[in-house]
Amino acid sequence: MNPADPAQAPLIHPTALIHPGARLGAGVRVGPYAVIEGPAEIGDGCVIQAHAVITGWVRMGVENTIGYGAIVGADPQDYAFNPATESWVVLGDHNRIREYSTLHRGTGEGTETRVGSHCFLMTGAHVGHNAQVADRVVIANNVLLAGHVHIERGVFLGGGSVFHQFVHVGRQAIIQGNGAISKNVPPFLIAAKLNGIVGINVVGLRRSGMDAAQRQEVKDAFKLLYKSGLNTAQALAAAKERAWGEAGRDFFEFVAGSKKRGICDFMNLRAGAGRAEEAAE
Numbered sequence: 001m002n003p004a005d006p007a008q009a010p011l012i013h014p015t016a017l018i019h020p021g022a023r024l025g026a027g028v029r030v031g032p033y034a035v036i037e038g039p040a041e042i043g044d045g046c047v048i049q050a051h052a053v054i055t056g057w058v059r060m061g062v063e064n065t066i067g068y069g070a071i072v073g074a075d076p077q078d079y080a081f082n083p084a085t086e087s088w089v090v091l092g093d094h095n096r097i098r099e100y101s102t103l104h105r106g107t108g109e110g111t112e113t114r115v116g117s118h119c120f121l122m123t124g125a126h127v128g129h130n131a132q133v134a135d136r137v138v139i140a141n142n143v144l145l146a147g148h149v150h151i152e153r154g155v156f157l158g159g160g161s162v163f164h165q166f167v168h169v170g171r172q173a174i175i176q177g178n179g180a181i182s183k184n185v186p187p188f189l190i191a192a193k194l195n196g197i198v199g200i201n202v203v204g205l206r207r208s209g210m211d212a213a214q215r216q217e218v219k220d221a222f223k224l225l226y227k228s229g230l231n232t233a234q235a236l237a238a239a240k241e242r243a244w245g246e247a248g249r250d251f252f253e254f255v256a257g258s259k260k261r262g263i264c265d266f267m268n269l270r271a272g273a274g275r276a277e278e279a280a281e
Helices: 202-207 212-226 232-240 246-256 273-280
Strands: 058-060 071-074 088-091 102-104 112-115 189-192 196-200
Touching (some): 102 112, 196 202, 196 212, 212 232, 212 246
Antiparallel strands (some): 189 196
């Protein structure tokens, strides 16, 4: 794209306020009463809808949509934060940030809050300072991510769920709506309520292209960790005695790396929730 070409130049509504230090790529569209401060960098083909605010310290790739009234790049909610700090919100490509979502910049000098590519943040989602959201993540309405939360690729966060600072959610996990998570969620699983695991995200694994053998390996890993009667340390020791493919290795490496925060517990004694993964099969 060539921004010098009038057909590809940014299309800016006359009521929008654009700082001269902001950099807009080719074909960017900015709606009524939107605000873009410098030194924001907006990639080609992005759409900034009416009343959205890009508060300066933002870099975004191509073809992102920032919804009505969303705020991207605001100062972190940290009592000790110095507004003179140079820190950023960084977005990849092809993200949809819906109306009234908020994404706060990093709290330390040179740090970033990062959202990958092909993510969908629904209305009212909040991404706190220094959070790291990988590619193809769906964050439903009114989800709250505290500072330094790490969400891996392909995760779905159900509406109204909330996440304590420094929580880590493994790839292709799903959190049910209104969940409250203050421990790590291992990859491929379903979490619910307060730090509860209810089963395996079988539907998500199928949609991701995992074949039957790979899904069986996830199921075997899940049973060893949560259904064998072993504690976490014993399950990790037992896992080392077996040969695993990529999925199993990722699963147990995640668990082994969760010593500080710990992992969510299995809800097998709560109204039969522990049979969720068999029912999904």
